[in-house]
Amino acid sequence: MAKDFYGELQLGILGGGQLGRMLIQEAINYNVNVHVLDPDKNAPCRKLCNRFETGSLSDFETVYNFGKDLDMITIEIEKVNVDALEKLEEEGVMVYPQSRVIRLIQDKGLQKQFFKQNGIPTAAFQLISNKENLHDTHISLPYIQKLRKDGYDGKGVRKINDVAAIATAFEEPSLVEELVDFEKEIAVIVARNDKGQVSTFPLVEMEFNPEANLVEFLISPSTLSFEIQTQAEEIAKKIADDLQIVGLLAVEMFLTKDGQILVNELAPRPHNSGHQTIEGNITSQFAQHLRAIFNLPLGSTAVRTNAVMINLLGEPNYEGMAKYDGVEEALGIEGVFVHLYGKKYTKPFRKMGHVCIVNDDRDEAIKNARFIQEILKVKA
Template sequence: MAKDFYGDLKLGILGGGQLGRMMIQEAINFNVNIHVLDPDKNAPCRLLCNKFECGSLSDFDTVYNFGKDLDLITIEIEKVNVDALEKLEQEGVQVFPQSRVIRLIQDKGMQKQFFKQNDIPTSAFQLISSKDNLQNTSIAYPFIQKLRKDGYDGKGVKRLNSPLDIPEAFAEPSIVEELVDFEKEIAVIVARNDKGDVKTFPMVEMEFNPVVNLVEFLISPSTYSEEIQQKAEEIAKKIACDLQIVGLLAVEMFLTKSGDILVNELAPRPHNSGHQTIEGNAVSQFAQHLRAIFNLPLGDTSTRQHAVMINLLGEDGFEGLAKYEGVEEILSIDGVYVHLYGKKYTKPFRKMGHICIINENRELAITNARKVQEIIKVKA
């Protein structure tokens, strides 16, 4: 690093949501001076950083002016102005992950082409510029349509079962993908520093909420064979090295019923599939991301115990000032850790927090997690 720690180093975070908040909680241990930019004046990070600025992440001047006096910039969301980051890099500000990586990952079409060019296993796909192209796609129905840009947390994704669904399809540039008959959705988080050191966290298994397509339940470590786990981790390492990314990369994958692994999507930042690492692993994903962008030795990623992570989502039918029910009751269960994100208002299915349940016994961790899921509610 150009500057030492102990308050001298100025780190900017684009995005002030829960990922930024948990990153700050780790960054405090490094004594860095933290600046945050977010469009929401009530963002979860606003009271935890040295300087909070309310402004657009997609506006060139706002991002450029925010970053020009900082030493290093990182992100907690991909939807940022990459042109501004590119100019800041040219002027000597370090940006990790690099602007070129963010630009590629912002576009799911470019992501897919990157997979193809680098022999990374992924489902068959076709780039679509408008609805008209859907009449002659080479991908057989049913298939998945994804917006190339701005889709997140299950938004920007549609299943089209037949040509009769085309009127409901996205009109914007998109990709269509073969529908994968998968057995399980899995993820591996990989970190790479500027020296080229690479480390993966052990593979995790995910279960999704069928209504909003958000991760609802995550189990670590996986009980799939060593061969499958190693294969998933090697794919993640290859992607990090092919990208030459500096920072953290979440690699979401499908494990098919025939035992193949196909890469679904990438996120160049701390990710929902790594929250369990705070209690469940020797080093957390947030600490590892900071080690990577500060070009420090990467930490020990081994699991301490079995960990189950639950996303705490706003209850359907409730909107307004958040009210949490059942916190005291779940904290009476051993191995339960509550993380509330500091969001003032709840709405249906909004991510309001997460809960990690750890235990030496995997089945007991899962049983306790199901209990917690039944008890805790976010209402208004």
């Protein structure tokens, strides 16, 4: 970066949720000025940044006016106005990840086409314009239907088991994807700076909440074979290079029962599958994202110890002012780090925080994590 930015750089973050909050906590170390735009006046970032602005991330004028006097903009959510970001780029504002990358990743259909064009292994798919097209697909039932746009955290995804289920399918443009018989869901986070330096975090294994389709348990480092881990990391590096992305990219993948790796989806930002890096790795995903967008040397991603991350989700049947049960008991266990996101209100399955459990004994880390899952609850 040409500018001597330490203490001078005006950094904008589109989105004021927990990812932005943790990014600010790291950005403080670089002494940059952080500005945040979010539609929620009670967003987790509201009290941590130099300037907090309430406004729509989808509105052209709002995003453009927020960013026009800043040096750099990054995101913590993909659903933003890309046209405004393109105009800001044209006017000299640095936007990382680049607007063209965000535009591609906003559309799951374009993502899939990108995989196909670049030889990235992924499940067979077909793009459709409306649910009537589901009666005539080359993908065999049962299959997965995904909205091309605006799906997140398990929303916008449906399993179509039979012809009768088509009646309740999404009407909007979507993609049909072959149902993958997978052994495990895995992820690799990769970073790339503007010099072209690329670095991956070690592969992680994930467990999902079956009701909410959200990651609720993550284990690092993986015990999968060296070959599988290397292959997954190489796929992530290839995607980062093919995209020429600047910033962080989470690559979510399936490991099939016959040992294949298939890329599922991409997220061009810090990600839920990297929260354990705060305590578990030499460089956290948030520090790495800042190093990448500031075009600094990327940090070591080496694992310090075994780390298990569990999401704190709002309990079913509770909605209202958040109340946390079991925090004191959890913190009485060695190697437990609680991160509460500062969200005022809880609702079922809302991400309210996460806990990282570290231990040199992997089995002990997992045991402690399972215990904390039982005792730490977010209620109202």
